[in-house]
Amino acid sequence: MSTITTRGDDLATLRASVTGDVLLAGDAGYAEAASCYNLAIQHRPAVLVVAADTSDVAAAVRFATTNDHPIAIHATGHGVARPSDGGVLIVMSRLTGVQVDPVSRTARIEGGAKWAAVMPLATEHGLAPLVGSTTDVGAVGYTLGGGFGWLGRRYGLSSDAVRWFDLVTASGEELRASADENPEVFWALKGGGGGSLGVVTAMEIELFPVTEVYAGNLLYPAFMARDVIRRWRDWSARQDERLTSSFVLMNFPPLDEVPEPLRGQSFVMVRGCWSGDLDEGAAIIDEWREWRPPVMDMFGRMPFAMNDMISQDPPDPMPAMVSTEWFDELEDEAVEVLVRAGLPEPGRPPMLVMTEVRHAGGAVKRNAAGAANDRGRSGELLLEMVGIVVSPHAGLALEAHLRHTRKALAPFVTGATYLNFTEGEEKQHRTASAFSPHHLARLQAVKAVLDPDDVFCHGFAIPQG
Template sequence: MTQLLPTPAPLDDLRAACTGAVLGPDEPGLAEAARAWNVRHTHRPAVVVRAETPDDVVAAVRHARRHDMEVAVQTTGHGFARATEGGLLLDLSTLVGVTVDAEARSARVLGGTTWEPVLAAASEVGLAPLLGSTPHVGAVGYTMGGGMGWLARHHGLAIDHVRSFELVTPAGEVQVASADSDPELFWALLGGGAGGLGVVTAMTIDLVPVSTVYAGNLLYPAAMAAEVVARYAEWIETVPEELTTSVVLMNFPPFPDVPEPLRGQSFVIVRGCWSGPVEEGEQWLRPWREWAEPAIDMFGPMPFSAAATISNDPVDPLPAALSTEWLTDLGPDVAGRLVDAAFAADGPPLLLFAEVRHAGGAVARGTAGAFGGREGELLLCLVAATPTDEAAAASEAHIRALRHGLADHTLGRAYLSFCDGEERRARTAEGFAPDDLTRLQQVKARVDGDEVLGCGLDLTTG
C-alpha cells in the first residue's frame, strides 16, 4: 500500500507576511535555531519563524492555526520543556531591544531580549533589573517562571516587578495583559507564563536603584564542606534582607578554560550579593573571614553591571541534567546527604554542583502571580554535566537517589525554572499551590483551549 505523507504547508504566504526569516524543512539554520541551550534537547519543527516584529508573531500563529500545527516558542532554549515534532517554532532571539525610562524607573523589553542588554542599559542610569545568576537567559522566559536572582531577598522576584505584558494570543490577536487589562491573564503569566498562555512580544518592568554591590565568593576546601554548610545554616538566620546568598558544593571541571587553581578542584563556596549601602557589606561577611581564612576570597565591592561574575555560569551551550527541591531545613541530615552526593569519596563527581539558595525576605512577602515556593527559605539546585548518554544516565540516577533521600526535608514544591525537559512538564503541578494550579488551568483553557502553544509547562487538565 502506498503511504501518504502529509503535504508540508506552503510557506509563500507566511514569507510574504514576515519581516524575519522563515526557514522550511532542510533549510540552513533550521536545525541550529531548533536546538536548546542544553544540547540534550532539540525541537524538530517543520518550519522556523525568526520573528523580528510582533506582526511576524501574529502571522506565524495564524499560519500555524490555519494549517493545524502546534507552535513552540524559544528564546534561548535555557528552559526547554517539550519538543515540537513537525510544528512551527517561533524563534524570538531576533525580537530584541530595550528602552529604559530612568524617571519612571522602568524598562520596556522586547520578547526575545536576554538580560545582558537590559542590565547594561539600566546600569547606565544607576538602576538594575531583577535578573538571575546569568544575563544570558531570556528576560521574558526568566520572568514568567518567577525569576529569583541576587536581589531577591531585598527586592523580590522578577514577577513582583512586571507592569505589563504585550502579547500575541494563541488565537493570533494582539493583547495587553496588566493589572488593568485582563488581570487574570496577567496573574497567570506571572509564574505560569511558560504554560503557553500567549507569545509575549514585550514586557514593561520596574528597575530598582542598585548600582554598586558587595558581592562575590568565599571558597573553602571541599573537606570543610559539612562544617561550612552547618555554619551557613546558622549564619543565614542572622543576615538582613539586603543580603541574598547561597552555599555551593562545586566540582570545577578539569577543562582548559577553567582557570587554575580551580581547574579540576572541588570547593564549598559561600556566594552572594549585598545590595544595601556598599560600605556595610564587609561587616556581614566578617564572621566567615574571622572563622577561617578562605582558600580564595573573591568578595568585594563591584558594579552590579558585573553581576554575572558572581556565579560565573557557563555561557556556551552544554549537555546537562538539572533538578531542584525546596528544602525545609539545612540540618545535619540534609547537609550530610548533599556533601556525600557532591563530593563522593570514589570516582569522578556525578554532580557539577549542588547549590542551596537562601530565599525569604521580599520573596516571601511578594504576592504577584502564581509562584508555588514563596514560603520556601531554601532552594536546592542540582546540576550535572552529561557529555555522554552513559554520564547522563548515571547523573540522573544519582540526582533521583539524592532527591529520594531528601524526601523528608522538602516542601513538595518545585521551582520549575530549575528543571528542564520532561521533568519540567511532569512536575508542573508541584510548581503551584493547588488552588493556583486550578486557576492557571482555567486561564489556559480560556486562552488556548486548542493547545496551540503546548510545548512548555503542562497546564491542561486532561
C-alpha cells in the first residue's frame, strides 16, 4: 500500500468540504466501499471518497489533481479495467437517485445507480430501459461501454438511448453533454467513456414501451451442442429484430445453491427474448420444441420486469475472468473450437462456467456508424466466455485457456472488441480495437481537451493522439 502525500492541509480541506466520507486504508468502511462484484479484482486507493453529491465528486477530482493522484471511479466493480492502487477512488454508491417521467418516457439516473433501481420505476409505467443480462450492474457504467441487453436488436445499445450526461471533468468543472451542448463530448461518452473522460454524475435515457415478453431458456444435453449451435445459427439469422437470442454452453457449478437437476451438469441452451406479439413469439420457440424436446423448457411469457430471469446471472460477488470476440458468421470450425473450449473433457472439470454467443446485428449494428465504439458493436455474433478463479493457480490455467481459445478462434473473428465484455488488463489492452481509426482520433481529441494529463487512467485506455 502506498502512502498518500498531499500538499499542505489538502486532505483536511477535502474532509471539511465533502458531505460524504473520506476514507484511508484501515478506516472503518474502507474495505467495504472499495469492494468489487468481481472478487478477483481489488481497489487499493490511498484516498477513497464516497461521494454524496456532485460537489463531492468535483472536490475529490480537485483534490486528486492538486496532489497528482490518478482517479479511478467505482460503482459496483462489475467491469473494472485497472484497479486503483495508491490514487484516489471516487465511490458512486450513494449517488443512486432515479426519476422516471412517464410522459416524456425518460429516466434520469444518477452515476452510481444500478439498473435494479430503475426497473421497478420504469416498468410500473409500462416502460423499459435497455438493460443487460442483470439489473445488478451500474446503469451508467454499462451505458458508457455501450450496453447490450435483451432488447438490443430491436432498440440498439443503451448508449443509443441517452439524452444527456452530466460530467465532472478533470478540472473539477461540471458540464452537460447532449446533442446540443458539448456534442463531441456527448458522442465520445456513448461507448467510449468508461472511466476515462470524467465522472458521469447523472444521465437521462429514453425508455421503451415493452411490458411483457416471451423469453427464457431451452436446455438440451451437452452432447447435442454441435447440432443445437448449428441449428441456432441458421434459425437466429432468419428472425426479425424483435428477437434477441443466444446459445450458451453452460457448466453449472457443483454448488448447493444450484438446484439438483442442474448441479454439476453441462448443457447447451437456447436463450432469448421476443418483444413482439406473444403468440408469435411462442410459435418461434415452438420450432425448437417440435425439432427436439428440450430436457428443460424455461421459455414463456413473462413481465419484462423479470428480465433477470432470462440470464440468471449470479447475484453474489464472485472471482471471475471474462473474454470476448466478434464473429460476422459462425463457421463450423469456429463452432468446434467453442464446443471444445466451453464443455469439459471427459473426466475433467470444465474450464469455463459459461460460453455465450449473442445474436447482435439489427439495431446494434445499424446504429454503429454514429456511435463512438463503431467497431466494437459492428459484428453479427458476440461471444462472451466466463470462468471462475477458484484459486491463484486455477486463475493462471483459466487465463491460458482463454488465451488459447482466442488464438484458435483468430481466423474466424473480426478482431474488434466489445469492451463491456472485458475486464482487467484486457480491457485496457484492447480498448483501441473498439474504435475505427477515425473514431479513435476523434476520441483522442476529446480526451486531449477534457483530460490532457490522463488523470482518469483507470478506465478505457485511450492512447495519446
